[in-house]
Amino acid sequence: MDWFRWWHGSVTDPKLQRVARMAGATVGEVIAVWACVLERASSVTAGDAGVTQGDRPVTRGDVVGFDCDDHDVLLGFADGKTSQIFAALVDRGLIEDQRIARWDERQPKREDSSTARTREWRERKKQPAGVTTGDAGVTHGDASDKSRGDKSNNPPIPPAAKPAKPTKPVKPAAPAEKPTRAKPKHALQLPFLMTSEMLAWAGEKAPAVNLDRETERFSDHFKGTGEPKADWPATWRNWMRRAQDDLERRGMAKPVKKDPNDTTWIEEDDGV
Template sequence: MQWFRYYHETPTDPKWRAVAIEAGVPVHAVLAVWDCMMVNASESSARGTLEGWNHRVTGAAIDLKAADVEAIYNAMQGLTLDGDHLTGWGKRQRCSDDVAARVKQHRERTKQERNVTPAEGNVTGTDFPLRAQTPDSEHIQIPPPPSADTSVRVKGADGAAAVANRFLELREERWPNDTRFPAPLITLRTEAQQFLDSGGTVELLGEVLERGMATWKSPSPPRSLRAFAESVADRVAEFKRASEQPVARPANKSVAIMAPGIIDRMTRIRGRLRLYRDTGKWDYGSDPAPTHPRCGIPLKVLEEELGQDFVDKHHRGAA
């Protein structure tokens, strides 16, 4: 900790006059020694106690004789000192002033609160495959709609908790040493629930947060999910448009029908491609990166999200 409290009444405290009379030195010399003691006690491993105090070195620093510093030290015993301990330190200097310790305690409490959330069911949707299966050329395969237990559109307390926890995880990864507090966990969950109620999904919100944190330009970290409200609104609107498109039966039976499950999966793929476009990072386990020859993402989707030059360079050119 790099500072300590210095109160307004310190320079005019009558105790310094009593010490000055006993030590036979001016009052300003007593104040100078006391200031050095406060700094020493603040920097000590056991704050509030003089550590490595040296009358001669202190005197040289403030232009006093070592004997005068020692006389002041002795005269302070019983008034402001008890041996090498500053008697008023515990009352005048508060433990809460240590910001680093307070932030550490806050993060530990938040981590414990996050670990209390129910673990049943998958609320992140991360176990869904990245690539759609190749349809049978002789049959039209329509994937069944996801069940209530595995749907990525989770709207309960678990979903809100998952989004809030993801926000805190990403914030901690991007700003590991920042001492500014995020919004309370209950506030983050409330905001997450509002986004879910507006039509978003846990996975969609997670993608918005990942992209938003990766491209955040301010030196100060976002305090709450409200910082990404506009991005969430845009992605939810895009998701709704894709979900509401009519499912038309194609004339060519070798082409798979884009059922809701496929649409949602392609929306997720597009979100990952945009994050890759903005950051150059692709961290999705065993799924090949867009530059890999075995990438299973349709070339049309790659071209729409990453550009024709990208596809020509990494896929058409390679072929």
């Protein structure tokens, strides 16, 4: 099992309390997100999913690909809460360049346990024959000869062989299905421009939303978090849906008539 080091006093660290104030969250919510971020950084391996950070491949300690939306669901937070906390962690310098600050100083180097076991086995092989480590395991020639002399000279009688059980016919294994390859994720390219198709969609699905203002907020948010996405137009559509829903809940817009047969949002799982 892999581990990462959690420092004593982390739950009372004043930096996390300041992050909570900046993000408008409780200290408990910040600690929960911080633990998830550390676990993500610990589980990253070199070249993870082919993602790079700048000119270098990701290594243990990087948090590239940390999905704030998934953690909103995992931790039971309101939409966007994890993103606010993540951005505050970046502002306070706990995360720098999509990497835990001072990770190499905070975490011990891991030793390959299989290498250690191999080394111990080779040391045991170097011991003289008939001698084992520890006083209780030491044997001598006289003791071994005596034990051999006490044994009967009669050859042992082998046990009667049990009848073999009939084997059941083995069903041929079904051919394995080829796994579908996930779309590669990439950071938001600025400036983010709305296409004519996006504007037409917004006129139907989010008519009350101020598109220019919300798109500016959308760009600033993902520029600050640095989250990579596989489909940025889908992410933008989900952002506008939430903005429209928020206006409807506050009574500032008439509800948009939704088509019960419209399932396109299911495929847009890379959104906000």
